[in-house]
Amino acid sequence: MRLIHNMSTITEYPTQEYTAPNRTIKIAVIGGSGVGKTALVVRFLTKRFIGDYERNAGNLYSREVQVDGDQVTIQVQDTPGVELTDNGMSLPEHVSCSVQWADAVVLVFSVTDRHSFDLICHLHQLVQRAGGANPPPVILLANKADLLHLRRVEAQQGPLLATTLGCSFYEVSASEDYNQVHGAFHRLCCQLAKQPAPVSTPTSNPASAPSEKKRSPLIPRPKSPNMQDLKRRFKQALSAKVRTVTSV
Numbered sequence: 489m490r491l492i493h494n495m496s497t498i499t500e501y502p503t504q505e506y507t508a509p510n511r512t513i514k515i516a517v518i519g520g521s522g523v524g525k526t527a528l529v530v531r532f533l534t535k536r537f538i539g540d541y542e543r544n545a546g547n548l549y550s551r552e553v554q555v556d557g558d559q560v561t562i563q564v565q566d567t568p569g570v571e572l573t574d575n576g577m578s579l580p581e582h583v584s585c586s587v588q589w590a591d592a593v594v595l596v597f598s599v600t601d602r603h604s605f606d607l608i609c610h611l612h613q614l615v616q617r618a619g620g621a622n623p624p625p626v627i628l629l630a631n632k633a634d635l636l637h638l639r640r641v642e643a644q645q646g647p648l649l650a651t652t653l654g655c656s657f658y659e660v661s662a663s664e665d666y667n668q669v670h671g672a673f674h675r676l677c678c679q680l681a682k683q684p685a686p687v688s689t690p691t692s693n694p695a696s697a698p699s700e701k702k703r704s705p706l707i708p709r710p711k712s713p714n715m716q717d718l719k720r721r722f723k724q725a726l727s728a729k730v731r732t733v734t735s736v
């Protein structure tokens with residue numbers, strides 16, 4: 489599969505002076521609290537698994553990857569966890585903004601958390617509403633497949649729900665299997681790369697490259713694969729281990 493640039497836009501400019509910018513693919517990851525959104529994003533982008541838990545307020549990660557031989561910039565928006573309350577969903581504003589911003593949405597539930605599964609239909613509706621006539625593609629991830637003894641969502645329920653919602657389904661374990669996680673995100677990237685890049689009205693100035701969907705100011709600038717945060721969390725995990733060892 490080849491990445492298709494919008495050639496009609498590019499050829500409006502002197503070809504020898506104009507270099508097409510990398511295609512940017514924007515993915516929002518949404519789901520309940522503690523289902524492993526951060527773990528999945530970090531696993532996909534860095535191959536590493538983060539074992540400790542820290543509630544996140546929503547980080548934007550950015551990385552250059554190859555999609556079928558073409559260089560593509562992937563931006564992945566991790567979002568705060570959504571809760572299901574007696575009055576419906578408690579939905580952080582950040583989540584709605586991320587859905588509007590994204591080219592595609594990854595819905596995540598944990599097989600160990602029934603509430604996170606029940607949330608998916610609500611979140612899917614939100615995505616459909618936000619996308620209007622042209623909703624973004626969605627994939628459904630069931631995470632924590634390694635925790636067999638804690639399973640609260642039966643294996644067939646995920647695929648059934650995905651069929652109902654009309655999206656692809658993957659059961660994965662961020663902790664145990666990098667290939668599963670990478671495969672799910674990568675297939676989504678391939679699907680997006682096949683689509684023509686979103687292009688605004690061409691301008692006479694080649695320096696103003698084909699513009700992207702305007703991102704909400706609520707969404708922070710990308711952090712390059714958030715190494716500082718990773719290091720800090722690794723250090724915390726390490727010092728906890730050292731404490732455990734010395735106290736034995």
Ligand SMILES: Nc1nc2c(ncn2[C@@H]2O[C@H](COP(=O)(O)OP(=O)(O)OP(=O)(O)O)[C@@H](O)[C@H]2O)c(=O)[nH]1
Pocket residue numbers: 520521522523524525526527528538539540541542543544545567568569570631632633634635660661662663664
């Ligand atoms: N066993 C197991 N644990 C996982 C897996 N994925 C994530 N976890 C753990 O689940 C906990 C929550 O993971 P996070 O990635 O922080 O979850 P989150 O969805 O970003 O959580 P919020 O920030 O509250 O929305 C952490 O302790 C992770 O290490 C998995 O596949 N298997």
